[in-house]
Each structure stands twice: as C-alpha cells, then as structure tokens.
Amino acid sequence: MADIAVEAHNLTVSYHHKPVLWDVDFQLPQGSLIGIVGPNGSGKTTLLKSIMGLVQPDSGYVEIFGKPLEQVRARVSYVPQRESVDWDFPISVREVVEMGRYRPGRLLRRLDSTDKAIVRQSIARVGLEAFADQQIAQLSGGQQQRVFIARALAQQADLYLMDEPFAGVDATSERAILQLLAEMKVAGKTVVMVHHDLQTVQEYFDWVLLLNTRLVACGPVSSAFTEDNLRQAYGGQLTILSKVAHLVEEHDFPVRDRSKKQRT
Amino acid sequence: MNTFLSDPNAQAVVAGVMLLGASAGLTGTFTLVRKRALLGDAIAHAMLPGVCLAFLLTGQKNPAWLLLGALVSGWLSLLSMDFIARHSKLKPDTAIAIVLSTFFGLGIVLLTYIQHSGYGDQAGLDKFLFGKAASLTIQDVLVFGWVAAFIVGVVLVFFRAFRMLAFDFDFAAAAGMPVRLLEFVLATITVLVVATGIQAVGVVLMAALLITPAAAARFWTDRLWSMAGLSALLGSTAGLFGVGISALAPAMPTGPWVVVWLSVAAAVSALAAPRRGILARSALRRRNARKMERENVLKAFYQLQEANPLQLTAFSKEDIQERGYFRYSILRKTLARLRRLGLVEVVSQLRWQLTDKGLGESRRVVRLHRLWELYLSHKLGMADDHIHDSAEAIEHLLTPDMEKRLLEELCYPARDPHQSEIPYDDPLRSQNTAL
Ligand SMILES: Nc1ncnc2c1ncn2[C@@H]1O[C@H](COP(=O)(O)OP(=O)(O)O)[C@@H](O)[C@H]1O
Ligand SMILES: [Mg+2]
Secondary structure (H helix, E strand, O other): OOEEEEHHHHHHEEOOOOOOOEEEEEEEOOOOOOEEEEEOOOOOOHHHHHHHHOOOOOEEEEEEEEOOHHHHHEEEEEOOOEHHHHOOOOHHHHHHHHHHOHHHHHHOOOOHHHHHHHHHHHHOOOOOOOOOOOOOOOOHHHHHHHHHHHHHHOOOOEEEEEEEOOOOOOOHHHHHHHHHHHHHOOOOEEEEEEOOOOOHHHHHEEEEEEEEEEEEHHHHHHHHHOHHHHHHHHHHHHHOOOHHHHHHHHHOOOOOOOOHHOOO | HHHHOOOOOHHHHHHHHHHHHHHHHHHHEEEEOOOOOHHHHHHHHHHHHHHHHHHHHHHHOOOHHHHHHHHHHHHHHHHHHHHHHHHHHOOOHHHHHHHHHHHHHHHHHHHHHHHOOOOOOHHHHHHHHHOOOHHOHHHHHHHHHHHHHHHHHHHHHHHHHHHHHHHOOOHHHHHHOHHHHHHHHHHHHHHHHHHHHHHOOOOHHHHHHHHHHHHHOOOOOOOOOHHHHHHHHHHHHHHHHHHHHHHHHOOOOOOHHHHHHHHHHHHHHHHHOOOOOOOHHOOOOOHHHHHHHHHHHHHHHHHHHHHHHOOOOOOOOHHHHHOOOOOHHHHHHHHHHHHHOOOOOOEEEOEEEEEEEHHHHHHHHHHHHHHHHHHHHHHHHOOHHHHEEEEEHOOOOOOOOHHHHHHHHOOOEEOOOOOOOOOOOOHHHHHHOOO
C-alpha cells in the first residue's frame, strides 16, 4: 500500500455511554479520494470528528501521516457539515475564507498580503469571486458549501476531511466541487469525504470505507463496494439498495444522467 | 441637569457609565451571535448570593469586595451550568433555568437575612437589585470604569478569534485554535460585564443591557464589526440615559428606564431598518404585488388581442376584467398606474389600448410565461396540466439574464406546450420553428 494518510487503531467512541463507533480499525492511503459511506446515524460524522480530535475516544487512537494529530495539524483541513453553523451569521464570504489563514500561533496578528492573496485565489477556485463581499446568508446551499471548501483550500493542507460536501448542492456547485477534487488529486492531496449518494460512489472515489458503528469494509472501490458489504452496512434498509447492488454486480457503471436526476 | 454635569465628579460618573454601557454592548454582541441570550440573565441573577456573602463577610459595601463576590458566584454559576450540560442529558436551557433559580433563591434568602439582622448600612445593596446610576460614587466609578475599559480592550484584541469561535467552533478547534482558552476569556468578560452593569441597571434588567443593544444593532448591518460598534454606541447612550434619569428624578428607578430606552431603540430598529426592518420588508412586498398586478393586466391585453378575430386593440374595463379575473378596484388603480407609466392609453368611448411600449412589455410577460411552461414540460418532464400555476408566479420573477439563458437552452422555440405562439420583439425570431 502507498504511504498512509490516516490510520485508526481500535477506535471506540461513545456519547453518554452509548457506543457510536466500535473498535474501528483502518488505514487510508495517501493521494486518493476516499468515500465514507453508511446509513444515517452510523457514526460517519463522529469518525471525522475523532480524526480531528473534536471528540475524545474511549479507547484507541488515530495517526495522521504516521504521527499524532498535534504534530501535523497544519497539514490537515476539516470541512464540517454545512448545517453545523448558522448561515445567518453577520459575516461575509471573504471573512469566512480568511479563517482558513488564522493560525494558533498568530491569533492576534493581522493577515499579511500573502494571506490575502491566498484567500482571493481560494475564492476564485470555487468560482465565488462575484460573491466575496456578500453576506453568507445570501448564497444558495451549494454556494455555501463552496465557501466552506474555499476556507479549507486557504489552509493549504495535504489531507482534507469533508463532511457531506455534496448534500443539498445544485448541479453547478456539484460540477465545481468535482472539478476541484480532480485538481486536488492531481496535486497529490488526500481527500476523505462522507458521502450519502451510493449511486455516485463508483464514479467519484478510488477507495471506500463502509461504516455502521462497526467498520464493515475498507478498501479500493472495486473490491470493497460489493453487494455483500452494502447489505451488511445498510441492513434492513435494502429496498433502495437492491437496484444499486444490482448495478455493482454487473461491473458496468453507467455515468449518471444529470437531467434524469433533476427529474426525480 | 446642568449643575449636575458641571460637577467633575458627575462627569466622571457619566464617562464611567458610558464606558460600562459600551462594554456591555460589545460583549453582548458575542452573547447574541453565539445564541446564549439567556446566559446573561442567569449570570446576573446568580450574582446575588455572592454579593450578599461579600457584604456579610466584610460588613461593608466597598465596591471592590462586592464586585469580587459577584464575580465568584457568577463564575460558579457558569461552571455549574457547564457541568450539568456535560454530565446529563438535560438541554442547555434547562441547565440554565436550574442554576438561575437555585442561585437567585439562595441570594434572596441571604438578602432577607441581612435586612432582618439590623446591618445599618444594607441600603446600598438595593443598588444590586434595581440599579441607581447617579448615586454611584467616584470610587465606584473608578473601579467599574477600569473594568469596562479592560473589557473593551480584550474584545477588540480578540475580536477575530471570538468571531471564529462564535461562527464555527468545530472548525476553530480543528485548526488548533486554543478554543478552551478563548471560551474562558469570553465567559470571564461576560461575568465582568454583568457584575459591573448591575450597578447601573440592577440584577433583574442586566440581561436587557447585555442583549438588547446587540439585537437592535443586528437589524442595521450584516457585518460583525459594525454590529459590535453600533451595539457599543447604543449601550453607552443607555448608560448616559440612565445617569440622566436618576439625576433628574432621583425617585425613579434607573434600570427600568434604561431598559425602556433600549427597547424603544430595538423597536425602532425592527421597524425602520433598511432591508431587514418590518417597514422595508412590507414595502418590498407591496412593490412586488404592484408589479404583479401591472404585468397581469398587460398580459390580459395581449391575450385579448390574440384571441379576437377582428384584430381589435382597444378594450373596455369589463373585457379586461373578465379576461384576467381582476377585482374591479385593483384593475382601476392598476390601469391608472399603467397610464402614468405610458404603457396604456384611453381611446374613444372608455376603451383602453396598449401603447407601443406597453405592447413590448406585454409580449415580454407572455413570452416569459410560455418559455417557463416549455422549460418545465420539456426539461423537467412535468405534466402539461401542472405547469400553468408555476408559470403564473415565475413569469414575474425571471430576470432578462435568465430569460436569455432559457431562450438559448430552448433554442428560441416558436410555441409553448399548449401550442400557443411565443411572442418575440424581433419578428425574425418567430420564424424559428425549432422543436
Ligand atoms: N453530541 C452528541 N450527543 C449525543 N449523541 C450524539 C451526538 N452526536 C451524534 N450523536 C449520536 O451518535 C450517532 C452517530 O452520529 P453521527 O456520527 O452524526 O452519524 P452520521 O454522520 O453517520 O449520520 C447518532 O445516533 C447520533 O444520534
Ligand atoms: Mg453526519
């Protein structure tokens, strides 16, 4: 396996004594696009948060690039779920993206011209130049998601942990984000992404991690994204799944027709 | 008032109280955007036992001791709320309510004890309950003025860090910001603000001094910096107002008047602020309604022309009313407006017709309606009998830019799904028979 970006050892996390992640153990390779897939409440968000040290595990630990998080924090960027913040907050797009340039050691210092240039570039890369000085409430859901991604880009990290960046996103934003992912992959970045749409897993990711409190499977999409594993991860919710599982079996994955998606 | 203000002591009091109001306004901005509005109230009430204990232990109302007592019990209340929220499944507002009532109850017990045990000097403790800005002594103001100046300084220095914490705690923590430290600093200045602010307005109304200026400021701006500035300004006018009231009418309780002043400011903001205010929003709604009425009448003209075999162009009000199902009073007003805009004119025998300009406008509205129906039907696959209602609303919203994109995407179609012709200004366009 290529160099390892994220490695979890026997990770167990619980809220009020109820385990949400149970003895999860995996390694994710550098330089790939990795999807985390599982039903609602299966612990996907909790997994990202424990990688970022935002929740304390009961046992086990996580290493990033072979080191504890504290030593490599500047190389890791976190994109929270969009609903986790108040989009009515009195702040502009630029001010949010500038947060990507704040660093612990220079909390009170002003941003310099390099920082400002990086902020401008990051906004341009997600195609929001025209909105830079608008308040974030005036953006569409997809544009708000792109603001979060621009903030992550401004951090210039090597590993990106994104929580459902495609949730509630319009077609333009989806295309813009996909384009960015492709660019990031070419630049050798690692992107770990919670993803809810099983139909696009094949198309978007190299590697997949199937989760349902316990780790169901983790590996290259071709070997880990199987009907058996999906059945294990999703259990009784298989009605929606049978169709997908069927496609998986055929080993022939049609590229999604966007006009059809809008029709549903 | 004049004699009051020429006294240098009084000037110091005014300056101190204004600074105090400003510090409350600044800190309250963060309390508000972090959605902790209840917290100020809880901390204020929770300070009573600390103040009473400080008085009992030292036997005097030295402002520094009372402030210390207030700080300690304010802080303890914060810790208890945090503890309850962390170690139980209770909701945060339940935790706040429990702590508030427990601490305040204890405070009332202590206060009653003090009042009944003949401490001659306990009258000053009333200030903590109801506030009396003008009776502050120069010593009081020296203590509180410096505390307030310190708070203003801290907020200005940590402004961006606080903003990041308030907007996205998880991101700040993930980026390695010292979030625990920042939370501690923010909590400490909130406790400090409340402890000092109580002097001016009293326990019961302190929450209003903390939250109302920020809430009023939010109506006027979409940026945290200007919101904080405006809120500080409002807070300091509240301080000034409080001193003025208690100097002019010593019998009046200061706190309630300060709160009345702030509430008026908040009400005016909610009403009159541009864009977010109630008036601005209802004006916008009214403008939209007028626009819809105008466009619907123009459309009725177009449809009447299109439908009649004699190529008539002038119609009576009754014709128009029948065509568009308008209320008569609205039709009358709308026709008058269209006439003032030069879109319709009166010809003989009370008949109305479109001017050239009006004809162009009516074509545009009909075109948008039919284009949108076509879009829904062909691009989104909606059933033909479901698309009319959507188009009725959307035709008034589509901008010229969106119109252009629709036209391109649909290749300048000639007919809509119901086979009605799509009217163009440039007759050549209608030659196109794509679809
Ligand atoms: N802060 C919290 N306190 C208590 N329970 C939580 C908390 N966050 C998440 N949970 C619970 O943990 C489980 C996993 O949540 P989450 O990681 O958000 O799942 P996912 O992102 O896969 O939908 C859910 O049952 C959720 O209700
Ligand atoms: Mg989640």
